[in-house]
Amino acid sequence: MASDSSGQRLAALLRTTVAAGRTGDRLPSSRELVAEYRVSPVTVRSAIAQLEREGLVVVKSGAGTFVAPPPRPRHPVDTDWQLVAMGDEPSHLTGFDQVVAGPPPGTIPLASGFLAEDLQATAEIGAALRRAMARPEAWSWVPEGLAPLRDWFAAEIDPRLTAGDVLISSGTQTALSTVFRSICPDGAPVLIESPAYIGATAAARAARLPVIAIPTDRHGIRTDLLAAPLASTGARVIYVQPAHANPHGATLSDERRAELLALARRHGAFVIEDDWARYLSFAATPSPPLITDDEDGHVLHLSSLSKPAAPGLRVGAIVARGPVARRLRRARVVDDFFVTPLLQETALQLVTSPSWPRHLRRLHAELHRRRDHLVALVRDLLGPDVLPYEPTGGMHLWLRLPDGADATEVAEAAARQGVMVNPGRPWFPSEPTGEHLRISFGGAPVEAMTAGVRVLAAALR
Numbered sequence: 001m002a003s004d005s006s007g008q009r010l011a012a013l014l015r016t017t018v019a020a021g022r023t024g025d026r027l028p029s030s031r032e033l034v035a036e037y038r039v040s041p042v043t044v045r046s047a048i049a050q051l052e053r054e055g056l057v058v059v060k061s062g063a064g065t066f067v068a069p070p071p072r073p074r075h076p077v078d079t080d081w082q083l084v085a086m087g088d089e090p091s092h093l094t095g096f097d098q099v100v101a102g103p104p105p106g107t108i109p110l111a112s113g114f115l116a117e118d119l120q121a122t123a124e125i126g127a128a129l130r131r132a133m134a135r136p137e138a139w140s141w142v143p144e145g146l147a148p149l150r151d152w153f154a155a156e157i158d159p160r161l162t163a164g165d166v167l168i169s170s171g172t173q174t175a176l177s178t179v180f181r182s183i184c185p186d187g188a189p190v191l192i193e194s195p196a197y198i199g200a201t202a203a204a205r206a207a208r209l210p211v212i213a214i215p216t217d218r219h220g221i222r223t224d225l226l227a228a229p230l231a232s233t234g235a236r237v238i239y240v241q242p243a244h245a246n247p248h249g250a251t252l253s254d255e256r257r258a259e260l261l262a263l264a265r266r267h268g269a270f271v272i273e274d275d276w277a278r279y280l281s282f283a284a285t286p287s288p289p290l291i292t293d294d295e296d297g298h299v300l301h302l303s304s305l306s307k308p309a310a311p312g313l314r315v316g317a318i319v320a321r322g323p324v325a326r327r328l329r330r331a332r333v334v335d336d337f338f339v340t341p342l343l344q345e346t347a348l349q350l351v352t353s354p355s356w357p358r359h360l361r362r363l364h365a366e367l368h369r370r371r372d373h374l375v376a377l378v379r380d381l382l383g384p385d386v387l388p389y390e391p392t393g394g395m396h397l398w399l400r401l402p403d404g405a406d407a408t409e410v411a412e413a414a415a416r417q418g419v420m421v422n423p424g425r426p427w428f429p430s431e432p433t434g435e436h437l438r439i440s441f442g443g444a445p446v447e448a449m450t451a452g453v454r455v456l457a458a459a460l461r
């Protein structure tokens with residue numbers, strides 16, 4: 001008889017002994033069990049290990065095996081007191097649920113904010129991790145981040161920058177939280193493009209900052225609407241995504257880039273440049289980061305590898321110059337000390353390997369192809385007017401629904417048919433300018449898109 005099944009048989013017999021005993025009773029020793037049940041020591045060890053896993057016995061090395069205390073009864077726990085202790089749910093958590101919840105298994109993920117699995121650089125990251133593990137830096141104390149990785153980000157973003165201008169962060173989300181909490185005086189308003197990335201609005205609200213929504217159009221943030229609130233509210237922080245903004249896809253025009261920076265200079269304001277889609281652009285001539293036009297440290301540039309590589313590669317950069325850099329450096333340490341150097345070293349090995357440009361080339365071609373495919377489906381099945389303009393990067397289409405449609409109802413109806421899309425409303429920091437849906441071409445396999453858009457068309461009808 002294999003010792004595994006004899007172990008199971010002996011465990012069954014010993015369960016009776018344990019059930020008859022009291023907490024703390026000592027079981028016969030291994031030698032006694034071998035003799036009593038005429039089994040091998042291996043069988044005894046396997047049976048005792050089984051009972052230990054079940055929580056029925058406690059093995060004390062050198063002392064023996066004892067009957068464990070009975071498990072704590074699993075009665076329903078009364079946690080209602082917590083609702084009284086916590087008070088109202090903070091408003092910044094409500095819309096953010098959309099980002100936190102992944103797609104339920106088996107659904108078509110047209111709501112995804114990260115790349116579809118087949119587009120992620122997981123094989124390349126695996127190889128980079130193996131190289132990183134051998135490096136002594138992988139476990140060092142690096143409050144600002146690994147110097148060669150900061151060097152790499154600096155050279156990528158603007159050749160005028162040096163490693164000293166760069167702080168490594170755990171992606172952009174945490175960078176937004178750190179920046180809003182550290183550079184805005186208590187209660188000072190921030191100007192946020194609208195619609196905006198939900199996580200940016202949530203981070204500002206979590207820092208208890210009033211948010212003033214500045215409308216956008218196909219050319220990016222409406223700079224003509226910025227001067228008045230800058231003057232009247234004293235706001236000194238403007239949040240924008242100059243390239244392929246999430247959710248609306250627009251890229252800031254050259255004219256508005258210049259106007260935005262002129263306004264920042266005139267009012268002594270910071271511009272937070274969330275450059276989330278830097279590596280997701282398939283434009284013929286991608287626009288350079290806004291910070292490359294900034295001389296005097298107005299632009300705080302945020303970028304991350306979680307979008308072009310994989311959501312779990314939570315390594316990003318904050319670029320800041322002047323006194324704000326020193327403040328953010330200290331604030332980063334208060335927040336979480338620093339990003340695990342093993343992950344930073346992995347990121348460095350990844351982006352400096354020949355496989356990285358290959359990955360990006362494939363990614364851009366694939367995003368382009370998927371955008372074209374989804375655009376064609378949308379125009380064909382939902383009508384020519386729902387997509388006022390096409391993004392040249394990023395991973396989403398921003399659909400404007402016809403008058404009378406309710407985007408939340410459409411999204412709920414689609415979800416009942418297994419197609420996940422984002423209703424537009426939570427993406428607006430204040431009143432929405434219409435009914436919108438955000439659908440992802442980067443997060444879903446091409447094969448699933450036709451079925452997904454057909455369901456949307458039915459839901460709209």
Ligand SMILES: Cc1ncc(COP(=O)(O)O)c(C=O)c1O
Nearest residue numbers: 113171172173197246276304306
């Ligand atoms: C526009 C934008 N900014 C920032 C983030 C945060 O990304 P991460 O923290 O993974 O870098 C996201 C994620 O969805 C985003 O869409």
